[in-house]
Amino acid sequence: MSTDVMIYASDLSKNFGSFRAVDKINFEVNRGEVVGFLGPNGAGKSTTMRILTCFIAPSSGTARINGHDVFEHTLAVRESLGYLPQRAPLYLEMSVYEYLKFAADLRNLDESTFKKRARSVVEVAGLAQVLGKEIRQLSHGYRQRVGLAQALIHDPPILILDEPTSDLDPNEKAEFLDYLKQIGKDRTVLLSTHNLKEVETACARAIIVSRGRVVADGSLDEIKGKSGRVRYVVEVQESGGDSPYRGTGAPPRAKEVSDLLATIKGAARVNELPTDERAHAFELTSDRDTDLRAAIFRAIADKGWVLLELHRDTQTLEDVFRHLTIGEERRNRHVGKGEPPPVKDEDEDDEDDDEDDDEDEA
Amino acid sequence: MSDKAKKEEDEKKKKLAEEGDDEDEDTTSEGDDDGDEGDEEESDDSADADEKPAKAPPMAAREAPKVSASFARNLWTITKREFAGYFNSALAYIVISASMVLFGLYFFFYQGGIWQVDRASMSRMFDFVPAWICFLTIPLFTMRAMSEEKRLGTIELLITLPVRDSEVVLGKYLGALGVLVVQIALLAIYPIAMFKFPWNMGAFDWGPFWSSMFGLFLMGAAGIAIGMLYSGMTESQIVSYFATASTLLILFFVGSLVQFVKGWPGEVISFFSFQTRYEPFSRGLIDTRAVVYFVSVTVLCLLESFRQLEGRRWR
Numbered sequence: 001m002s003t004d005v006m007i008y009a010s011d012l013s014k015n016f017g018s019f020r021a022v023d024k025i026n027f028e029v030n031r032g033e034v035v036g037f038l039g040p041n042g043a044g045k046s047t048t049m050r051i052l053t054c055f056i057a058p059s060s061g062t063a064r065i066n067g068h069d070v071f072e073h074t075l076a077v078r079e080s081l082g083y084l085p086q087r088a089p090l091y092l093e094m095s096v097y098e099y100l101k102f103a104a105d106l107r108n109l110d111e112s113t114f115k116k117r118a119r120s121v122v123e124v125a126g127l128a129q130v131l132g133k134e135i136r137q138l139s140h141g142y143r144q145r146v147g148l149a150q151a152l153i154h155d156p157p158i159l160i161l162d163e164p165t166s167d168l169d170p171n172e173k174a175e176f177l178d179y180l181k182q183i184g185k186d187r188t189v190l191l192s193t194h195n196l197k198e199v200e201t202a203c204a205r206a207i208i209v210s211r212g213r214v215v216a217d218g219s220l221d222e223i224k225g226k227s228g229r230v231r232y233v234v235e236v237q238e239s240g241g242d243s244p245y246r247g248t249g250a251p252p253r254a255k256e257v258s259d260l261l262a263t264i265k266g267a268a269r270v271n272e273l274p275t276d277e278r279a280h281a282f283e284l285t286s287d288r289d290t291d292l293r294a295a296i297f298r299a300i301a302d303k304g305w306v307l308l309e310l311h312r313d314t315q316t317l318e319d320v321f322r323h324l325t326i327g328e329e330r331r332n333r334h335v336g337k338g339e340p341p342p343v344k345d346e347d348e349d350d351e352d353d354d355e356d357d358d359e360d361e362a
Numbered sequence: 363m364s365d366k367a368k369k370e371e372d373e374k375k376k377k378l379a380e381e382g383d384d385e386d387e388d389t390t391s392e393g394d395d396d397g398d399e400g401d402e403e404e405s406d407d408s409a410d411a412d413e414k415p416a417k418a419p420p421m422a423a424r425e426a427p428k429v430s431a432s433f434a435r436n437l438w439t440i441t442k443r444e445f446a447g448y449f450n451s452a453l454a455y456i457v458i459s460a461s462m463v464l465f466g467l468y469f470f471f472y473q474g475g476i477w478q479v480d481r482a483s484m485s486r487m488f489d490f491v492p493a494w495i496c497f498l499t500i501p502l503f504t505m506r507a508m509s510e511e512k513r514l515g516t517i518e519l520l521i522t523l524p525v526r527d528s529e530v531v532l533g534k535y536l537g538a539l540g541v542l543v544v545q546i547a548l549l550a551i552y553p554i555a556m557f558k559f560p561w562n563m564g565a566f567d568w569g570p571f572w573s574s575m576f577g578l579f580l581m582g583a584a585g586i587a588i589g590m591l592y593s594g595m596t597e598s599q600i601v602s603y604f605a606t607a608s609t610l611l612i613l614f615f616v617g618s619l620v621q622f623v624k625g626w627p628g629e630v631i632s633f634f635s636f637q638t639r640y641e642p643f644s645r646g647l648i649d650t651r652a653v654v655y656f657v658s659v660t661v662l663c664l665l666e667s668f669r670q671l672e673g674r675r676w677r
Contacts, residue, residue, distance in 0.1 A: 016677070050518070053522040054521075054522060054675075055518055055521055055522050055674075055675070056674065056675045056676075056677075057675040057676060075524050075526070078522055078523060078524040078525075079524045081522070083519070083522045085515065085518045085519055085522070086515075087515065088519075089514050089515035089516045089518060089519055090516065090519065091443070091447070091516055092514070093447055093450040093451060094443070094447075094450070102439065102443055103523060105435070105436075105439040106436055106439055106440075106523045106524065106525055107523065107524060108432060108435065108524075147519075150519070
């Protein structure tokens with residue numbers, strides 16, 4: 001069993017000056033797992049990956065890759081890894097072929113193995129058209145493909161990819177995720193991303209970090225269940241409009257509906273949602289696992305009101321992510337007033353469009 | 363620990379002892395602290411023993427004899443890339459050709475040029491060339507060595523490949539040195555053209571010429587090591603350029619002060635000055651003290667660069 005733990009991190013911490021970028025992170029990744037590594041900007045994702053790939057040393061704690069300690073046996077660790085850093089920093093003046101050859105040489109692949117592997121990674125990454133081009137001339141999407149190709153050139157048992165899809169277009173993303181699933185069968189992949197949909201497509205398991213700590217680790221279903229909140233959306237007819245009002249008695253006022261919903265057993269919070277004058281819409285959150293839909297329907301029907309819509313939202317990964325990480329951020333912001341600002345170097349390139357979108361929605 | 367693992371380890375130790383000679387070469391070469399070879403031996407008794415035996419011993423046994431070979435191979439790969447990198451950008455061409463034009467003008471026209479010397483000698487040339495190389499060639503060649511990698515983040519990809527830090531530092535150093543050697547070697551065109559072919563203007567005394575070239579090479583080697591060091595300290599090529607150029611110029615021209623400063627300060631200055639160190643070479647003398655001085659500067663700066671690169675892990 002223990003030999004199947006490909007990535008092992010125990011109490012891993014990293015301080016930049018007085019800023020604690022990674023705070024006692026613990027996790028294990030087994031062979032054949034594709035794990036999504038999630039977290040908001042500055043959560044310590046890249047720092048953790050840099051520790052695992054021996055680019056920086058942890059301040060404390062241990063990590064092992066393929067059974068090799070990242071501190072003691074850095075060469076052995078790096079030999080068993082394929083790593084794609086954020087934004088695929090490549091030598092711009094080299095051609096794609098030269099770069100792959102360079103990476104292969106440093107990985108001690110001999111000529112025939114290189115040829116064989118190169119053919120396969122070029123096909124996988126779709127680089128055949130640009131092999132002779134200088135990397136400088138390539139778009140960011142293509143650069144990322146080259147970065148991926150160099151990470152795969154030696155057929156590593158472990159892949160660590162830091163936002164590998166950030167510059168890919170939707171088609172490329174889908175293709176890439178398919179490929180990840182394929183290779184993930186007998187390899188270990190740790191993949192950091194902001195894009196939760198990607199995690200849902202490609203990964204069976206996710207690790208969510210926030211403020212340098214692991215806040216959730218488990219299969220996606222487990223994580224989705226973790227915040228334990230269920231949300232119901234209830235819409236009640238307010239006035240006739242085009243269609244006549246079909247309820248008994250006078251149409252309800254918003255206050256009445258919200259009071260009624262609040263009395264339902266298990267309802268934790270009731271919020272009004274914006275609608276037009278024809279309906280009242282409410283959002284009801286519950287901490288319980290029990291299904292409240294029947295109770296809601298009964299209560300409204302008993303009043304003689306007209307129920308236009310009632311549905312239960314199961315938590316999306318996005319909700320959980322937000323729930324887990326935003327709370328953390330706020331809490332820490334209060335506590336850490338005197339804390340120095342985060343080191344700029346950390347995750348500096350994280351400001352992706354993806355992330356901005358996420359923030360906007362929140 | 364299981365018996366099997368013990369046995370394997372014994373075998374490995376034996377093997378290591380046999381290969382000991384090969385290994386020494388590597389360990390002495392560059393204060394290489396990344397080392398796998400030594401560490402692998404001890405680790406088996408440590409806490410992770412249960413995970414190790416299955417994998418580690420064969421790995422170590424495979425690696426040990428290969429260490430120095432892989433060191434050389436990686437070094438060569440990096441050096442080659444660096445060297446090619448210079449010629450992939452216009453910079454090397456511009457610097458070298460502009461220098462050659464300037465040297466040519468100086469050679470033929472400055473204060474009457476070579477004609478005024480009335481001797482088949484290049485010594486005037488070697489008064490000028492070192493200063494020029496300190497001021498322009500070396501800083502321009504070294505300014506991007508580390509700083510650009512840091513700025514673009516390419517260092518992260520390079521270092522997370524299975525390379526030793528010493529290979530990176532030495533490879534980059536040798537790459538830059540290679541370009542400088544090209545520049546210096548091109549100087550041989552002048553005496554060859556003037557005194558061998560197509561013109562043959564007399565018997566040229568090759569001794570001082572080669573010693574000057576050798577001195578130039580040594581000084582350049584030290585200068586490039588200094589430039590590399592500065593390049594590793596900053597992400598800005600401009601800063602790196604000016605730091606290197608001013609340091610080298612000061613180290614060079616401070617020698618001119620020697621005649622005004624008496625006593626021990628003068629001795630200190632002449633000890634450090636590139637100019638006074640270089641001077642014997644241009645007269646045809648190979649001064650071992652100067653050789654030791656230049657080589658020491660080189661080694662010290664390279665060690666510091668190595669330490670600096672390694673230091674990134676702790677910041």
